[in-house]
Amino acid sequence: xNDDIACSGFFSASVEDTISCLDKFETSGPIQWFFxxxxxxxxxxxxxxxxxxxxLSWLNGFDGAEDKQALMRFVYYGGSQEFFFVVFTTFLMMTxxxxxxxxxxxxxxxxxxxFANTIGRFFAWAGLLMVLQQIVIVFMQRxxxxxxxTLAFGAPLTKDVSWWAESLKFENALIVTLCATYTFVQxxxxxxxxxxxxxxxxxxxxxxxxxxxxxxxxxxxxxWMYGWYFMWRNLINPPVSASxxxxxxxxxxxxxxxxxxxxGFSPNGFNGYFLFKILLIxxxxxxxxxxxxxxxxxxLERKEGPESEGKYLDKDSLGEGEEAYEGTH
Numbered sequence: 001x002n003d004d005i006a007c008s009g010f011f012s013a014s015v016e017d018t019i020s021c022l023d024k025f026e027t028s029g030p031i032q033w034f035f036x037x038x039x040x041x042x043x044x045x046x047x048x049x050x051x052x053x054x055x056l057s058w059l060n061g062f063d064g065a066e067d068k069q070a071l072m073r074f075v076y077y078g079g080s081q082e083f084f085f086v087v088f089t090t091f092l093m094m095t096x097x098x099x100x101x102x103x104x105x106x107x108x109x110x111x112x113x114x115f116a117n118t119i120g121r122f123f124a125w126a127g128l129l130m131v132l133q134q135i136v137i138v139f140m141q142r143x144x145x146x147x148x149x150t151l152a153f154g155a156p157l158t159k160d161v162s163w164w165a166e167s168l169k170f171e172n173a174l175i176v177t178l179c180a181t182y183t184f185v186q187x188x189x190x191x192x193x194x195x196x197x198x199x200x201x202x203x204x205x206x207x208x209x210x211x212x213x214x215x216x217x218x219x220x221x222x223x224w225m226y227g228w229y230f231m232w233r234n235l236i237n238p239p240v241s242a243s244x245x246x247x248x249x250x251x252x253x254x255x256x257x258x259x260x261x262x263x264g265f266s267p268n269g270f271n272g273y274f275l276f277k278i279l280l281i282x283x284x285x286x287x288x289x290x291x292x293x294x295x296x297x298x299x300l301e302r303k304e305g306p307e308s309e310g311k312y313l314d315k316d317s318l319g320e321g322e323e324a325y326e327g328t329h
Contacts, residue, residue, distance in 0.1 A: 011043050038092075041085040048077075068256050072249040075240055079228035084221070091292060098296060102303070105296045110312050112293035113185050116286065117314055120182020126174045137165055159268075166270035173276055177283035181290040186315055201309070205302035209295055216291035223284035231277035234261040 007021040026036035048055065058071040077083050098105030140146040141161050150158040183189055196204060225242065233239045237259035238252050261274040301308045 011040065037081065037085040038089050041082070041089040044082050045086045062258070065253070068253040069250060071236070071256065072240075072253040073246070075229075075232050075236075076244070076246045076249050079225050079242060094292075095296075099299075102300060105300055106312060109293050109296045109300070112289050113297075113312075114314065116181040116185050116290055116293070119286065120179040120185075121316075123174050123178040124182070126171045130168055130171045133164060133168060133171070137161060162266050162269045163264075163271075166264060166266070167272075170270065170272065170275060173279050177279040178286065180283060181286045184290055184294075185313075201306045202302050205298045208298035209302070212291045212295040212298065216294065217288060220284045220288035220291060224281060224288070227277065227280040227284060231274075231281055234274045234277055235259065 007019055007024040010021050022036055022040055026033045026040075053066075053070065055070050055073040055077065058067045058074065061067055062071070094105075094108065098108065136149065140149055146161065148158055148160055149164050150156050196207060199207070229240055229242050233241075235258065236256055238255055240249065240252070244252070262271040264271045264273065301311070304311075
């Protein structure tokens with residue numbers, strides 16, 4: 001460490017003219033920066049859990065300056081280096097413990113795959129909703145020449161036909177984003193295979209481990225990092241960006257206000273386009289969780305051998321007598 005820099009305390013400096021000893025350690029090189037952030041993640045996680053009002057008080061209201069500052073802290077930490085290392089450290093700890101206790105790792109696999117299947121199976125019904133909605137739109141627009149459609153379940157919802165037509169895009173986005181990991185678990189994604197089918201079982205699992213660790217996870221993290229601020233720029237004003245420091249966001253909190261995007265492509269069209277940004281964040285989180293499950297499954301199957309292939313895998317079936325069609329959809 002640089003001896004010419006004074007430090008006070010470990011996690012936070014107690015004197016304005018000094019920095020924390022951990023900050024001093026982190027600035028001494030890339031290795032120190034990496035392990036320093038892992039060490040600090042324990043403190044950050046514990047502090048966030050024990051002080052929820054500092055970043056969640058805006059959920060109960062948005063009136064005082066403290067609530068606005070809490071919102072800005074939430075925005076900052078959601079796409080911050082600190083949050084990344086909390087997630088990364090949690091993954092490391094789970095992996096180390098799972099290597100020691102394989103039953104724990106199988107439990108994580110079953111839990112994450114079950115979560116992906118549950119989310120996907122539920123939102124897959126949006127496909128049927130799209131078909132029925134399109135039929136209603138065609139009938140109401142072409143046969144009855146109606147300008148509006150009313151959906152009544154308790155409180156009636158009356159919208160222009162163009163609103164219902166454009167909302168089909170949102171329902172399609174529900175399927176694409178929230179059913180992607182379900183399709184992955186079911187083995188339904190298209191695979192371009194040049195080498196995979198020719199190698200041995202253990203080599204296949206090594207390729208799967210590499211792909212989940214160096215392709216799925218980094219892609220999910222990048223989508224989250226860019227999508228997080230993209231989402232908040234359509235929810236609040238003044239706009240925020242990934243380059244904003246926490247101090248700058250605290251200054252912006254004085255003027256922050258809700259500014260939810262409600263502009264559609266047409267005057268009477270669908271006006272909930274901010275929901276697409278939320279779906280983008282949800283998609284990246286689901287992909288990251290499934291990358292963990294796939295990495296763990298690949299490791300365990302490689303360790304336990306071919307007899308463990310598909311162990312605990314909850315795959316949908318077309319039913320008895322439809323075996324010839326399995327795997328072709």
